[in-house]
Amino acid sequence: MQTHVLDLLSTTVLLLNQDGGIEDCNTAAQDLLGRSKRHIVGQMAISLFENDVDLAQSFHLACTGVLQGRRQGAVLYRPNEHIEVSLTTMSLLQQPWAAIIEIKPIEHRLVVDRTQRLVDEINTQHALLSNLAHEVKNPLGGLRGAAQLLEAELSEARLTEYTQVIISEADRLQALVDRLAVPQTLPREWENLNIHEVCDRVAALIQAEFPVVRLTRDYDASIPEIRGDSQRLVQALLNVARNAAQELTVAPLTATPHIVIRTRVARRVALRDRQHKLAVVVSVIDNGPGVPESLQDRIFHPLVTGREGGTGLGLSISQDLIQQHGGVLEFDSRAQCTEFRMMLPLEPA
Numbered sequence: 624m625q626t627h628v629l630d631l632l633s634t635t636v637l638l639l640n641q642d643g644g645i646e647d648c649n650t651a652a653q654d655l656l657g658r659s660k661r662h663i664v665g666q667m668a669i670s671l672f673e674n675d676v677d678l679a680q681s682f683h684l685a686c687t688g689v690l691q692g693r694r695q696g697a698v699l700y701r702p703n704e705h706i707e708v709s710l711t712t713m714s715l716l717q718q719p720w721a722a723i724i725e726i727k728p729i730e731h732r733l734v735v736d737r738t739q740r741l742v743d744e745i746n747t748q749h750a751l752l753s754n755l756a757h758e759v760k761n762p763l764g765g766l767r768g769a770a771q772l773l774e775a776e777l778s779e780a781r782l783t784e785y786t787q788v789i790i791s792e793a794d795r796l797q798a799l800v801d802r803l804a805v806p807q808t809l810p811r812e813w814e815n816l817n818i819h820e821v822c823d824r825v826a827a828l829i830q831a832e833f834p835v836v837r838l839t840r841d842y843d844a845s846i847p848e849i850r851g852d853s854q855r856l857v858q859a860l861l862n863v864a865r866n867a868a869q870e871l872t873v874a875p876l877t878a879t880p881h882i883v884i885r886t887r888v889a890r891r892v893a894l895r896d897r898q899h900k901l902a903v904v905v906s907v908i909d910n911g912p913g914v915p916e917s918l919q920d921r922i923f924h925p926l927v928t929g930r931e932g933g934t935g936l937g938l939s940i941s942q943d944l945i946q947q948h949g950g951v952l953e954f955d956s957r958a959q960c961t962e963f964r965m966m967l968p969l970e971p972a
């Protein structure tokens with residue numbers, strides 16, 4: 624009778640027994656979990672979520688009758704994807720059930736605002752840097768040319784050491800300037816493409832460059848073709864995977880360096896300024912040390928690097944290329960588990 628009333632709610636409700644098993648759920652739960660009630664009831668509530676000690680403790684306290692109500696974030700598993708949710712757990716007294724859990728997907732608007740802000744910020748910085756690069760390009764050519772002429776005139780061979788410094792530094796700057804322009808200068812070829820061909824290409828390149836890294840491919844074979852530019856996507860994914868491989872191969876190695884390239888379909892995803900019914904998620908997961916805390920807020924900005932010899936352009940270029948596909952690049956990082964996710968819309972809502 625009560626569950627009938629709960630079916631009127633848009634919030635997902637799970638009712639638990641003393642052991643943390645699900646005794647009942649409402650219709651919204653079946654929608655959110657993408658499973659029928661028959662497949663939900665009888666499961667342990669905790670098994671629906673990503674491993675989380677805090678959450679397990681809340682469920683335990685709630686089921687043993689001592690939790691008045693606690694709200695927290697969690698990651699919920701759905702077939703082929705996981706989504707961020709906010710949930711409230713509470714003990715029930717004098718009821719047929721021991722505890723109740725209410726689950727709401729995280730406000731899409733918030734996520735949209737956050738990614739849109741990032742996109743705006745990076746676009747501004749890119750415009751600024753592209754202008755600067757453009758200004759630097761011409762004098763740089765002149766500088767290099769003059770050094771070459773000077774070198775030809777030099778009577779003492781040992782003096783060419785100096786002109787060579789000018790030439791090689793000019794070349795280094797030129798390469799930087801050229802990389803800044805990559806997102807704009809790659810030829811644009813929009814086509815229907817198989818995302819797994821992009822992943823295979825990147826896997827092969829990484830494997831050739833970093834033979835010590837164990838690379839696993841975990842593909843969802845049901846992903847349909849997407850519209851995009853394969854050269855741009857290869858470049859975007861390669862930058863991300865190369866970072867992972869570089870982090871993994873900095874001595875001393877603590878564990879076997881391992882990268883997983885994973886593809887999944889995500890449903891109801893907020894990307895940039897709109898909601899999409901379906902998106903392809905390409906993840907690059909590594910077991911390296913993780914992105915340093917001090918860089919986490921700025922990592923997609925150009926010229927931000929934590930790596931010796933790094934220019935800090937890789938991720939900002941990737942972000943730009945993914946954005947050209949209407950998607951976003953995001954990440955989660957902790958020691959031994961860093962995941963960069965390329966989210967590409969499959970179809971507009």
Ligand SMILES: Nc1ncnc2c1ncn2[C@@H]1O[C@H](COP(=O)(O)OP(=O)(O)OP(=O)(O)O)[C@@H](O)[C@H]1O
Pocket residue numbers: 862866867870909911912913914915918922927928929930932933934935936937938939961
């Ligand atoms: N998988 C990862 N694990 C840990 N840190 C990472 C990872 N990916 C990126 N980083 C950090 O983010 C920084 C920025 O990466 P980005 O690719 O933008 O620049 P870079 O690798 O330093 O230089 P570039 O790619 O231009 O050669 C890196 O220097 C590194 O500190």
Ligand SMILES: [Mg+2]
Pocket residue numbers: 862865866933936937938
């Ligand atoms: Mg890089």
